[in-house]
Amino acid sequence: MIPVICIVGKSKIDKTRLMEVLIKELKNRNLRVGAIKYHKHGDFDMDIEGKDSWKYAKAGVDTVAVSSSVKFALIKKVEKEMKIDEICDDYFPDVDIVLADGFTLSDKPRIIVAESDEDASIFKRGCPVIAVVGKSGLLDIEPIVDKIIAFLESSNIS
Structure with missing residues (x-):
């Protein structure tokens, strides 16, 4: 199964910007990256x-x-509506990771973009949380990418 990380948060909170910088940095680390946008x-x-x-x-x-x-x-x-695993299995077999913008209701691990602990708690939903990022965190992307790499390494072990 292709590893998937959902990027979740309120509307207009810079999820797209985070996706862009994550994709660029993951590509710089020689990973094959897929992206899905949920359209509600x-x-x-x-x-x-x-x-x-x-x-x-x-x-x-x-x-x-x-x-x-x-x-x-x-x-x-x-x-x-297609499930995220269906989409990844059918259309993303050749990538190392898929970043999914949205898909808040999925059970996939997530990176939460939020400006408060209260906002972050809304998007946890009992799912594994790789990172919680505020807008200022968009300037320091390395630690987030390191956590994604650790997630990928742990996914390959299991």
């Missing part, structure tokens, strides 16, 4: 209006893919 508002568009794949989607296809020599993208309608 239902339907969404990732395609570019007017492009062929967008036209196919608007015409009603159930699955549309775009493929080139350097990238592959897939947009697929689903009957029900």
Whole structure:
């Protein structure tokens, strides 16, 4: 199973910024990194209006893919929300770790972005907590990445 760490916290608390700096530093340490964004508002568009794949989607296809020599993208309608493990197993088999922005209700280990202990406690939900980070913690990313590496090493042992 692919190791997953959820980055959780209130809206507009810089989870995306934390994801960006974590991804860059994990890549600097030669890890293959995947990222998933949870979209709690239902339907969404990732395609570019007017492009062929967008036209196919608007015409009603159930699955549309775009493929080139350097990238592959897939947009697929689903009957029900996919579990994070399903997504990782099906679409991220070639990475060392997946960072998931959101997925607050999952049972996965997490890094909590919060400005108070009260806010942090909301997002623990009985799950393993790798780190709790305030906005100032975004400036000192090394200790957080070290904890992620330790998590990966312990995941490989078990």
